[in-house]
Amino acid sequence: MSFSWAKHYEPKSDLTKWLDERLPLPRLVYGAIGGGYPVPRNLNYFWNFGVLAGIALVIQIVTGIIMAMHYAPNALVAFDSTEHIMRDVNWGWMLRYAHANGASFFFIVVYIHIFRGLYFSSYKAPREMIWLLGLVIFLLMMATAFMGYVLPWGQMSFWGAKVITGLFGAIPLVGEPIQQWLLGGYAPDNAALNRFFSLHYLLPFVIAGVVILHIWALHIPGSSNPTGVEVKSESDTVPFHPYYTAKDGFGLGVFLILFCAVLFFAPNMLGHPDNYIPANPLSTPAHIVPEWYFWPFYAILRAFTFDFFIVPAKLLGVLAMFASILLLFFLPWLDRSPVRSGNYRPLFRTFFIVLVIDVLILGYLGGAPAEEPYVMLSQLASAYYFAHFLIILPIISKIEKPKPLPFSITEAVLGKDSHGTAGGPALQPAE
Amino acid sequence: MAEQVTMYQDGSAAVESDGVRRRDFINIAAVSFAGVGGASVLIPLITQMAPSKDVLALSSTEVDISAVQPGQAIKTVFRKQPVFIRNLTPAEIAAADKVPVDSLRDPQSLEERTVDGKKNWLVTLGVCTHLGCVPLGAAQGEIKGEFGGYFCPCHGSHYDTAARIRKGPAPKNLEVPEFSFLSDTVIKIG
Ligand code: HEM
Numbered sequence: 001m002s003f004s005w006a007k008h009y010e011p012k013s014d015l016t017k018w019l020d021e022r023l024p025l026p027r028l029v030y031g032a033i034g035g036g037y038p039v040p041r042n043l044n045y046f047w048n049f050g051v052l053a054g055i056a057l058v059i060q061i062v063t064g065i066i067m068a069m070h071y072a073p074n075a076l077v078a079f080d081s082t083e084h085i086m087r088d089v090n091w092g093w094m095l096r097y098a099h100a101n102g103a104s105f106f107f108i109v110v111y112i113h114i115f116r117g118l119y120f121s122s123y124k125a126p127r128e129m130i131w132l133l134g135l136v137i138f139l140l141m142m143a144t145a146f147m148g149y150v151l152p153w154g155q156m157s158f159w160g161a162k163v164i165t166g167l168f169g170a171i172p173l174v175g176e177p178i179q180q181w182l183l184g185g186y187a188p189d190n191a192a193l194n195r196f197f198s199l200h201y202l203l204p205f206v207i208a209g210v211v212i213l214h215i216w217a218l219h220i221p222g223s224s225n226p227t228g229v230e231v232k233s234e235s236d237t238v239p240f241h242p243y244y245t246a247k248d249g250f251g252l253g254v255f256l257i258l259f260c261a262v263l264f265f266a267p268n269m270l271g272h273p274d275n276y277i278p279a280n281p282l283s284t285p286a287h288i289v290p291e292w293y294f295w296p297f298y299a300i301l302r303a304f305t306f307d308f309f310i311v312p313a314k315l316l317g318v319l320a321m322f323a324s325i326l327l328l329f330f331l332p333w334l335d336r337s338p339v340r341s342g343n344y345r346p347l348f349r350t351f352f353i354v355l356v357i358d359v360l361i362l363g364y365l366g367g368a369p370a371e372e373p374y375v376m377l378s379q380l381a382s383a384y385y386f387a388h389f390l391i392i393l394p395i396i397s398k399i400e401k402p403k404p405l406p407f408s409i410t411e412a413v414l415g416k417d418s419h420g421t422a423g424g425p426a427l428q429p430a431e
Numbered sequence: 432m433a434e435q436v437t438m439y440q441d442g443s444a445a446v447e448s449d450g451v452r453r454r455d456f457i458n459i460a461a462v463s464f465a466g467v468g469g470a471s472v473l474i475p476l477i478t479q480m481a482p483s484k485d486v487l488a489l490s491s492t493e494v495d496i497s498a499v500q501p502g503q504a505i506k507t508v509f510r511k512q513p514v515f516i517r518n519l520t521p522a523e524i525a526a527a528d529k530v531p532v533d534s535l536r537d538p539q540s541l542e543e544r545t546v547d548g549k550k551n552w553l554v555t556l557g558v559c560t561h562l563g564c565v566p567l568g569a570a571q572g573e574i575k576g577e578f579g580g581y582f583c584p585c586h587g588s589h590y591d592t593a594a595r596i597r598k599g600p601a602p603k604n605l606e607v608p609e610f611s612f613l614s615d616t617v618i619k620i621g
Pocket residue numbers: 057060061062063064065066067068071082096099100103106141144145146148149150151152200201203204205207275
């Protein structure tokens with residue numbers, strides 16, 4: 001782990017020496033996020049989003065645990081207890097708005113974090129495991145957020161639970177039993193609400209555990225960087241503390257300003273008004289949509305309105321939706337270009353931008369009603385999404401001629417590097 | 432594996448001609464025993480999530496249908512899910528019978544979906560077979576879709592006057608629950 005020039009922890013006082021011999025926790029922290037962890041000197045602000053995601057998780061856990069002290073997971077009173085948090089509990093409104101908007105900000109941060117990985121090909125060797133663990137976290141987050149959204153037991157909560165568990169009903173033969181098993185009944189009711197609460201409380205801590213594995217895997221090769229050229233010597237790195245603690249601190253300030261702006265001035269902007277109506281099993285809201293962060297996937301789900309051979313439309317939609325995420329697990333082996341950073345891959349860069357636009361369009365379509373022209377556009381945008389990863393990316397990595405890479409990070413930053421010179425080998429394979 | 436001779440402390444020897452040592456056997460038996468035991472613990476852990484006895488106990492409902500005039504429908508609840516009970520008009524029955532059954536996505540005739548001699552009483556779950564929304568068309572004034580039956584607003588499924596799927600993403604007709612007539616005016620669902 002880490003580079004040979006990494007500084008070692010030296011306990012100064014008698015107390016820290018005593019502790020270091022018995023439980024070297026300060027040593028662990030020093031080596032992980034302190035002066036003992038060398039990091040490429042050229043990281044840009046896109047490298048802030050991992051730390052921000054960690055902070056978003058902490059915000060969710062703290063606000064969530066406090067709300068659980070006032071919330072009652074019973075179908076008869078869940079809605080009222082949520083309103084009790086909003087109206088009666090001291091600062092309850094702030095905690096709940098922080099939790100609901102915190103989920104949105106968590107997803108914004110994580111989406112930027114994922115697209116950072118896509119652009120700089122952070123998923124390539126030797127960082128595949130970091131990428132795969134990240135995708136596991138993403139899946140867990142989606143499950144957690146879905147179950148959390150059911151808890152207030154409003155109309156959107158109820159019908160969201162119904163529609164999402166209905167996805168499993170699409171599985172041939174065993175679908176319906178699975179759906180009933182998930183819900184503990186024929187429709188969402190107390191049994192479903194209780195288990196969702198139990199799991200909604202548990203999963204964030206599972207996420208925290210996978211985050212630790214994610215960072216462990218990261219600390220073996222260390223962070224990648226905007227050039228994609230691996231660290232070669234000490235002049236390529238700076239210690240995490242104070243350099244990146246400061247940079248991350250600045251990013252955190254900006255994040256908190258934006259978060260507070262929404263939390264205090266537009267707390268319902270990202271929510272749906274129908275969820276302020278208590279759940280009614282006999283009437284579906286006219287326009288049901290999931291939370292915005294699921295929209296791109298919802299658009300893919302709804303794009304399949306036709307049967308294909310013997311596969312019914314409903315099953316196709318469900319398979320495509322899951323496939324759109326599972327596909328990303330294979331990305332390290334689909335993109336074979338030896339160059340990492342999109343900055344040196346002109347063709348890749350163009351198609352990356354098209355992909356970002358495509359996903360934004362899918363997001364818009366997922367929130368739109370299920371009518372034309374939206375359905376047809378969802379079909380086109382979904383087709384492009386899959387084509388990007390399965391066709392375009394492998395072809396680009398074959399035909400593209402990358403720009404010359406700098407010899408080292410130091411050269412990229414300072415224009416020269418005493419360890420080597422510019423105009424070295426034009427193309428360096430990823431190490 | 433070659434033939435093995437195991438010497439025990441008391442000087443006796445165990446010769447296993449098939450090459451399986453006593454210790455291997457004990458090892459496999461113990462691990463299998465633990466494996467089967469562990470796996471069987473999963474059964475209660477998994478089935479506790481299936482519908483509980485009280486949920487299953489709610490599984491039958493009696494409804495008085497005397498007030499439902501031809502052309503009207505009522506909504507009731509069965510297993511916490513909406514049920515539509517519809518008194519079809521002769522025109523609606525004719526419209527349903529006119530459709531060639533083979534041309535349907537989920538081929539079923541109105542006869543197969545109703546009780547003998549009471550073809551006008553169409554009893555279905557009010558649960559769209561796509562992802563489970565409640566279709567519109569049972570209550571007065573709700574839109575009934577392109578085929579005069581039900582319309583699901585969630586992703587646009589249209590059902591005809593026999594509540595059969597005609598257009599949109601839903602794969603199946605609205606489900607007809609098990610039901611029987613207790614008298615001419617009372618039906619029992621479930
Ligand atoms: C991965 C982190 C988490 C995410 C993404 C998340 C997401 C959500 C979402 C989207 C809601 C619905 C908010 C609304 O519509 O008002 C919610 C509600 C809730 N969550 Fe979480 N949550 C997380 C962690 C936690 C934790 C650790 C707890 C602790 C028990 C918790 C407790 C609750 C409670 C009690 C509610 C119901 C009150 C309400 O609806 O505002 N959450 N969560």
